[in-house]
Amino acid sequence: MRADLVVVGSGLFGATVAQRAAEELGVHVVVVERREHLGGNAYSYRDADTGIEVHRYGSHIFHTSNERVWAYANRFTAFNDYRHHVYANHAGEIYPLPINLGTINQFFHAALGPEQAQDLLARHAAEITGEPANLEDKAISLIGRPLYEAFIRGYTAKQWQTDPTELDAAIITRLPVRMNYNNRYFSDPYEGIPVGGYGAWVERMLDHPRIAVRLGEDFLAGDGPFGRDACAGRVPVVYTGAVDRFFGHRLGALTWRTLDFETRILHTGDYQGAAVINYPDAEVPYTRVHEFRHYHPERNHPDDATVIMREYSRMAGPDDEPYYPVGTPADRERLSRYQQLAAELEAQRIVFGGRLGSYRYLDMDRTIAAALECFEQVVRAWFRA
Numbered sequence: 567m568r569a570d571l572v573v574v575g576s577g578l579f580g581a582t583v584a585q586r587a588a589e590e591l592g593v594h595v596v597v598v599e600r601r602e603h604l605g606g607n608a609y610s611y612r613d614a615d616t617g618i619e620v621h622r623y624g625s626h627i628f629h630t631s632n633e634r635v636w637a638y639a640n641r642f643t644a645f646n647d648y649r650h651h652v653y654a655n656h657a658g659e660i661y662p663l664p665i666n667l668g669t670i671n672q673f674f675h676a677a678l679g680p681e682q683a684q685d686l687l688a689r690h691a692a693e694i695t696g697e698p699a700n701l702e703d704k705a706i707s708l709i710g711r712p713l714y715e716a717f718i719r720g721y722t723a724k725q726w727q728t729d730p731t732e733l734d735a736a737i738i739t740r741l742p743v744r745m746n747y748n749n750r751y752f753s754d755p756y757e758g759i760p761v762g763g764y765g766a767w768v769e770r771m772l773d774h775p776r777i778a779v780r781l782g783e784d785f786l787a788g789d790g791p792f793g794r795d796a797c798a799g800r801v802p803v804v805y806t807g808a809v810d811r812f813f814g815h816r817l818g819a820l821t822w823r824t825l826d827f828e829t830r831i832l833h834t835g836d837y838q839g840a841a842v843i844n845y846p847d848a849e850v851p852y853t854r855v856h857e858f859r860h861y862h863p864e865r866n867h868p869d870d871a872t873v874i875m876r877e878y879s880r881m882a883g884p885d886d887e888p889y890y891p892v893g894t895p896a897d898r899e900r901l902s903r904y905q906q907l908a909a910e911l912e913a914q915r916i917v918f919g920g921r922l923g924s925y926r927y928l929d930m931d932r933t934i935a936a937a938l939e940c941f942e943q944v945v946r947a948w949f950r951a
């Protein structure tokens with residue numbers, strides 16, 4: 567197996583770099599993936615019992631305003647016409663999200679027009695005077711206390727396992743509130759789910775005569791033929807694993823949130839009527855419930871079985887999957903020192919990327935855009951030189 571370039575990780579970042587390098591530069595790429603499947607956290611597969619496409623690591627909806635990323639993605643998969651809508655179950659009643667005129671009128675048992683609703687929220691928000699110092703104050707300054715307590719406080723506390731008065735106001739800077747009845751979750755012009763699922767999409771990207779994939783191999787374990795020791799100083803590497811793990815946590819571990827997923831098959835044709843229902847109340851232990859059949863309205867599904875997934879959030883321990891960077895001030899300081907160590911390795915042709923490698927929350931479209939840029943700015947130059 568020839569390797570001119572080793573890509574660590576087969577998520578959308580690694581897959582994009584590998585695909586571009588094999589096609590445009592004509593180099594032989596080996597993709598080393600620790601898990602037993604391609605696709606990283608976006609991965610989905612058809613459940614054997616029901617035929618329903620299950621998103622193994624939680625719901626993934628592709629949406630973008632980036633024409634170039636949309637055109638690139640469409641080379642490897644078509645997308646269906648799914649449009650994301652999310653509802654909230656608060657105190658046993660279902661409300662539309664993001665908070666919009668429908669949510670406001672239902673919550674206050676009113677029939678307000680946009681200006682009246684705006685005035686009402688402004689009156690509620692007036693209790694915060696001066697610059698909001700934390701997430702709670704920031705949210706109240708945007709939507710007022712009643713809506714904050716119903717839809718934000720419990721959900722945020724469950725997600726971050728931290729009281730909202732101790733969280734950074736920046737987390738919620740752009741809490742969308744719509745003074746109309748539009749409850750589309752995303753406002754990008756392009757949106758959909760890959761018709762064959764995310765696993766098939768990434769398989770298609772890596773289906774190239776000059777790309778070889780090695781599943782179930784940890785690059786950092788050191789003993790594989792394409793592991794860190796074998797590559798050192800010999801083969802250029804694009805690394806999309808966790809940056810702190812690469813350096814053996816020598817400056818300390820970065821903080822992540824992890825998720826626990828509880829997946830069940832239920833014997834009904836439709837459990838909740840929508841793909842995602844959020845549970846903002848503190849008494850309910852999970853944050854949301856996914857029902858995957860709704861992502862593929864174009865497919866035939868059984869009418870007596872459905873797959874649901876409850877999502878629970880907590881701080882990650884050393885053996886947990888990292889999902890969301892927490893980004894405390896200590897994390898940011900540590901990250902900048904890890905970034906210095908990473909920059910020193912560029913001369914040895916090792917570059918870090920993706921959500922784990924850059925310790926950034928990136929949506930799929932931004933991941934692809936960042937990978938195209940990494941390819942053009944860094945990887946291409948390695949081989950042109």
Ligand code: FAD
Pocket residue numbers: 574575576577578579580598599600601605606607608623624625626627628629783784785786806807808825889890919920921922928929930931933
């Ligand atoms: P990943 O997908 O994490 O891929 C990294 C890969 O590297 C993994 O497969 C890992 O196994 C492998 N790896 C790590 N270390 C090693 C090693 N040492 N050796 C070998 N392999 C290694 N984005 C959206 O656009 N829309 C959504 O609706 C959406 N929903 C999301 C929901 C959740 C719960 C989460 C967590 C994320 C969501 N995202 C969503 C973001 C999306 O998952 C990311 O944009 C995308 O997965 C990032 O791709 P990546 O390649 O950077 O990382």
Ligand code: UDP
Pocket residue numbers: 654663717718719721722725737738844846
């Ligand atoms: N949020 C909330 N209630 C909801 C949904 C979101 O309070 O019903 C807040 C919460 O603070 C969360 C942030 O908005 O951390 C981002 O939520 P989103 O659902 O976008 O997170 P993701 O889909 O990335 O998990």
